[in-house]
Amino acid sequence: MKANEFDRKFDEGEDVSAAVDWSKAKRVNSETRRVNVDFPAWVVESLDRQAQHLGVTRQSLIKLWIAERLE
Template identity: 60%
Template sequence: MRSTKITSENLEEMFDRGEDVTEFFDFDSAVVEDKTETKRVNVDFPAWVVEALDREARRIGVGRQAVIKTWIAERLDDEAARRSA
C-alpha cells in the first residue's frame, strides 16, 4: 500500500485510464461482508477465452474469477432491465 495520499477523483481517473490502482489499497485489513449464498459451478472455456480473461484481469488488476463474476452479473442485470422495459 502506498503511503502517498490521493484524492478519490484522482484514483477514479487512474482507474478509468486502466492504470493499476491496487497500490492504494490495504488488502490485509480489508473487510468484506458477503451475506450472499454462493454455489460453486464448473465451466469449461476454450483456451483463447481464458487467455482473453487473463489479459483483462491483468489490465484492471483483479483476478480472472472477478472478471467472470462481474461480466456475468452485468449481463444478467442488463437482460433483466431489458425484459422489464
Template identity: 60%
Template sequence: MKASDFDKAFDEGASVMPFANMDKAQRPNRSKRVNVDFPQWMVDSLDREAQHLGVSRQALVKVWIANCLAREAHSLR
C-alpha cells in the same frame, strides 16, 4: 439490547455472541461453486483483461455475468 448498542459493542471489539440469536442466523447470498469449461483462447483473453484491470479472472467473470444478467433483467421489464 438495541441494535445501535449491539453495533457499538461489535465495533469496539466486545463479544456480542451472548446477544445474538443463532437459531435464526442466516448467511445471505451464499455462493455456489460451478464449473465452466472455456476454450484456451478465451481463458487467455480473460486473463489479459483481468491483469489489465488488476483483478482475478474469477472476479472479472463474476462482474461481467452480473452485468449481463442485470441488463437482461431490465430489458424484460
C-alpha cells in the same frame, strides 16, 4: 421507530442508516454455489489479459461480467 415510519423515510430518500443495526445485516441471496465451466484456451487467455489489465482476478472479472449481463 415503527416499520411503517422507517419505510416512509426510506421511500422519501431520508437517511435511515442510524436506525439499522449493521452488525446483524444480511444480504439476501448471497450464498454461493460452485459452478464449473469449461472455456477454450483462447477465452481463458483473453480473460487473463483483461483481468490483468484491470488489476483483478479472472474469477472476479467473470463474476462481474455475468452480474452486469444479468442486470
